Amino acid sequence: MARPGGFKKSLNLLDLTFLGLGSIIGSGWLFAAASAASFAGSYAWVSWLIGAVAFILIGLVYAELGSMMPRSGGFVRYPHYTHGSLVGYLIGFISMLAYSSVAGIEVEAVRGYAATWWTSLGTKAAGPTTLGYLFEIILLIIFLLLNYWSVNVFGKFNTVITTIKFLVPILTVIVLFTHFHASNLSVGGAKPGGAFGVFEAVSLSGIAFAFLGFRQAVDFGAEAKRPQRDIPLAIIFAILLGTVMYLLLQFAFLGAVPAGELAKGWANLTFEQAPYADLAKSLGLLWLMNVIFVDAVISPSGTGNIYLSGTTRVLFSWAKTGLFYSWFRKVDARTGIPRGALWLSLVLSIIWILPAHLNFWQGLVGNVTSATVLTYMIGPISVASLRKTAPNMDRPFRLKALGFLSPLTFIAATLIIFWSGWTTNLEIIGLTLVSLILYFAFVDKEGMRERIRSDWKSGSWLVVYFIFMLIISRLGNYQLPTGAKPIIASPWDSVIVAVGAIIFYYWGVNSAMPQPEIDEDDESDIALNASDV
Incomplete structure (x- = not known):
């Protein structure tokens, strides 16, 4: 018999x-290679390596946290455990923004590919039509229904879908390599190109966005059968397999583009609406084009489905900290799903696809990348803080050389945020700072009011960090407003960001609460074996 309000422990290592x-x-494989090539040209593969190294470091940090404390929506809760309500609230708010928008990105990708043969859905230049918006909303509703009944059905469905959508990129790589032209690797014409283009591609072309999904093993930790063993392994396997796949896809794309298409350089390729399908068509591979169009529905849809479910866990976790409405922490006893949080996830995802200035895939990607990495950068500080304040906690996975790797991870995450640029960071960080008005509303209740002073002492570094990132983003050289000139040229802007990151890292670690406040007996998080249901 299932205990009311409990998650069901039904996901294995493969799941x-x-x-x-x-x-x-997800949609990353359909667009990121072409987008990265426009930024960095034939050096786009370097951008993938930079992104992979950064996210392997981030993943290893969360492997330790996830194995120590398998919690639903752990990314929201770990900073609350170590640094209190202010940091917990800020990370929770950004997580809500980051997660809820990804499902919108994925349905936009599906619509974008579908619009090449169903033109009534809209165009890249004009965005979705009314029918296009309706198409996207219906897809999101389908995702909700797939998540509504049970996590076991969701997990098994996702495993099957992921297997299918993994095969199409493999087929694409094999076929495109038969049309590989090594001379393409010496073609220029990227914008901005060079080292600047390589770094900008990491944040804005979809590379960092593609790797964001590693976190699912952590967010579903409370529903894992063997979380201490499987969470670290799942994180590492997902990132490594994804890295290999994306490097192969990038080289296949770079080498297979016909010479005539490169006459004006990488930044002027005409493969915009559906890059891989357009490339296959230009090579006379109509059968491959059709296969890619089918996968353009399956791949982003599978990822959107996962993220709608992941957003549900984030909202649940935020409510568990007491910094969001308590109704969203209620778990349906029969299905093990926080259905109230699931409905809110749907509403938020729909809101993200409606503003006209966020219709396009690449525009959304920059916002989501910055927002999500803003939630990741706290991990190195939390794990280092726990080494100091809770040295005797059981650590099934213990990251070696933490004293070196943890600050390096924080620097890498901070640089990715910075490379997202001024325009993106102003939207995300500015909105987060304004949201502090809600924080004071949530903590203005019995039992939390007296904590504000100590929690601000533990969390003020993060507010200053956000302000620093806003200032340096405006002074630097990435995604400035039209006509604006950088005050600090590259690469010195990135150097200053890295030095600042070191300062904030040690400030954050030393600001942790003397004793972490971890919910040892968390009734709503007790994971139940499927056999108990």
Whole structure:
């Protein structure tokens, strides 16, 4: 008999790995290679390596946290455990923004590909039509229904879908390599190109966005059968498999583009609406074009489905901290799903696809990348803080050389945020700082009011960090407003960001609460074996 309000413990290592891999291989594979080539040209593969190294470091940090404390929506709760309500609220708010928008990105990707043969859905230049918006909303409703009944059905469905959508990129790589032209690797014409283009591609072309999905193993930790063993393995497997796949896809794309299409350089390719399908068509591979069009529905849809479910866990976790409405922490006893949070996830996802200035895939990607990495950068600080304040906690996975890798991870995450640029960071960080008005409303209740002073002492570094990132983003050289000139030229802007990151890292670690406040007996998080239902 299931205990009321409990998650069901039904996901194995394969399920967790495919949750991560299924999120990593979504719309990113359909667009990121072409977008990265426009930024960095034939050096786009370097951008993938930079992104992979950064996210392997981030993943290893969360492997330790996830194995120590398998919690639903753990990314929201770990900073609350170590640094209190202010940090917990800020990370929770950004997580809500980051997660809820990804499902919108994925349905936009599906519509974008579908619009090449169903033109009534809209165009890249004009965006979705009314029918296009309706198409996207219906897809989101389908995702809700797939998540509504049970996590076991959701997990098994995702494993099957991920297996299918993994095969199409493999087929695409094999076929395109038969049309590989090594001379393409010496073609220029990227914008901005060079080292600047390589760094900008990491954040804005979809590379960092593609790797964001590794976190699913952590967010579904409370529903894993063997979380201490499987969470670290699932994180590592998902990132490594995704890295290999994306490097192969990038080289296949770079080498297979016909010479005539490169006459004006990488930044002027005409493969915009459906890059891989357009490339296959230009090579006379109509059968491959049709296969890619089918996968353009399956791949992003699978990822959107995962992220709608992941958003549900984030909202649940935020409510568990007491910093969001308590109704969203209620778990349906029969299905093990926080259905109130699931409905809110649907509403938020729909809101993200409606503003006209966020219609396009690449525009949304920059916002989501910055927002999500803003939630990741706290991990290195939390794990280092726990090494100091809770040294005797059981650590099934213990990251070696933490004293070196943890600050390096924080620097890498901070640079990715910075490379997202001024325009993106102003929207995300500015909105988060304004949202502090809600924080004071949530903590203005019995039992929390007296904590404000100590929690601000533990969390003020994060507010200053956000302000620093806003200032340096405006002074630097990435995504400035039209006509604006950088005050600090590259690469010195990135150097200053890295130095600042070191300062904030040690400030954050030393600001942790003397004793972490971890909910040892968390009734709503007790994971139940499927056999108990």
